[in-house]
Amino acid sequence: MAYSEVEEVDGYVGNFKVKVRKKARYVREEDCNSCAECAEVCPVVVPDEFQMGLSSRKAVYLPFPQAVPASYIIDMEACLGTNPIACGKCEEACEKVCIDYDMKDEIFELEVGVVVVATGMDVYDPTELDEYCYTRYDNVITSMEFERLICAGGATEGHFVRPSDRDVPQRIAFIQCVGSRNNAGDKGNRYCSNICCMNTVKDTLLLRDHYPDCECTVFYVDIRAFGKGFEDLYMRSREEGVKYIRGLPGEIRQDPETKNLFLTAENTLTGEVREYEFDAVVLSVGVIPRRDSALVKKLLSLSTTGDGFYMEAHPKLKPVDTPTRGVYICGCSESPKDVKDSVTQASAAAARAMTILNAGHVTVEAITAAIDPALCTGCGLCAKVCPFNAVEVDKEKKTAWVVSAMCMGCGNCGATCNQGAVTMGHFTDDQYYAQIDALLDEDAADKVFTFACNWCSYAGADNAGISRIQYPASPRLVRTMCSARVTEDFVLYAFVKGAPVVLVSGCHFADCHYIDANRQTVKRVYRLWDKLEKLGIRPERLQLEWISAAEGQKFARVMRGLEEMRQQVTAEEVEHTKKVLAEEWEKKLAREAKRKKKAEADESRDEVQVS
Amino acid sequence: MSQETKFKCLKCGHEYVEKYAPDDDIERACPKCHSNSVRPEKPKKADVAEKK
Incomplete structure (x- = not known):
């Protein structure tokens, strides 16, 4: 569809609904044979954008010689006016009666399985x-x-x-x-x-x-x-x-x-x-990057690099995929490149798109979020922080649910939910608490407890290891899909268990594999620093670092720094922290138990009413 | 809107002033030790009252 603009994109992989505005040309493209008689008589002369303003065109014009369809367009902003018709010379000159001053924009709603972004630069x-x-x-x-x-x-x-x-x-x-x-x-x-x-x-x-x-x-x-x-x-x-x-x-x-x-x-x-x-x-x-790239970014929930070009899901393994499943990028929308590279990347994007279309189904990793309707209050906080718009909320029924095909499993919703209603597949809260227990049960005071995101920080630690970079033996790593999965409670629980220092680490802002989920990590850490300070615990004991997969050196440097910090934390300080937070923890557990009990009571009442 | 805000590095203790808004999209790091553990100081109540 030429001379059209995408206005809305809804849905998810395999089920995108795209609203396209086909702009009025005021010339019937099916009849126009590009004879140029209309342009010859048009009295309006304006700079020709295609020729970079070095020559002129008429108000009725062919955008460029190879335009498809080869049909003229009336530039209504330059045209002398049609209401009432002040000129009308093009209409008089057109033997094929192609001119239609009353033509209106048309809206098309398309259903597509995948989207390829090739918007250029x-x-x-x-x-x-x-x-x-x-x-x-x-x-x-x-x-x-x-x-x-x-x-x-x-x-x-x-x-x-x-x-x-x-x-x-x-x-x-x-x-x-x-x-x-x-x-x-x-x-x-x-x-x-x-x-x-x-x-x-x-x-x-x-x-x-x-x-x-x-x-x-x-x-x-x-x-x-x-x-x-x-x-x-x-x-x-x-x-x-x-x-x-x-x-x-x-x-x-x-x-x-x-x-x-x-x-x-x-x-x-x-x-x-x-x-x-x-x-x-x-x-x-x-x-x-195209000046309207922010609009497309918003429409398709894409992420961009610091330069403003669209970011791929993985620079080596998924170079044409985006964080949004079913959306692919190619050409200069991804980064500046020449024709050959653009064609190569476009072919790759088309091939990736075909893998989904030919399969007829989408395989989703079993790490997506699920919401327990019994615990959900429909507050919508999870929907607000979801970078993929995968959570739908019914305010009237006070509930929310996750569209699994859209969810990428970052866990941001799980960390945000105050009600404990979100369960992350294979990364449940209970599993994290069990890991914290296991890692800190013995000699907790000797350990630097670290939450590392799957894509960058954990890989950064791997990089340090395979590069044989020396760093202290104190770090204990827990892998999260995204740093935004780290709830305030996980951090507090690590302190309850006696961790002297806790590190939350994730991707650099420009590298976040879940668009911008790690911005929530920052907000959460800020809140935790405030909370720790309020409870009389040194906020310095909670650290935040962005470490990329290539930054093995940085990982080692950070760990050396944290080891020094750990050695400065006294046993009395740790005991004080445990004591203060244990009281808080008991209160939290009591609140959770009460909430679960209430939810169970509500559920059984609903069942009675139904029966 | 961005405001001049005092930041404190929780790694090295360095304090510096930088523009900050709660919703800005900037990856921050301490200019001295490059740690990302930089904490914005909350405006004191007296400062807020003065601005009003």
């Missing part, structure tokens, strides 16, 4: 980089504008001309990494945009092919030519006479008369600082 706008004077000097253009100028179907039919005087430039500079790899300032992005180096190499070869006498100079930080055949292409560009200077210009100034540009740059290989004169400058701009 946007291009970095270099306006904010004052040193390159993009909006000040006409002859400073972006690589996208260059592309439209050098393209046979572009604004100048393939003739590369300077915007200021339409002369063919003889000396052209390319500046790399514009908006990319900027670690210093607050402008641009930290990441490498991946495609710009090879795009510039290709552009220089195109220029040398079109204009053999032109001089091309590339200012770069590093040339990253790591793909198949890329190094050969780069060497070919050098052999063709393209100059490569390692160093980025610090400023650009313009001769007001000739409009020529002067770049001051240091060649960091020779240490030479000099000024270079050029007829035109091409800014090799990086790529950024």
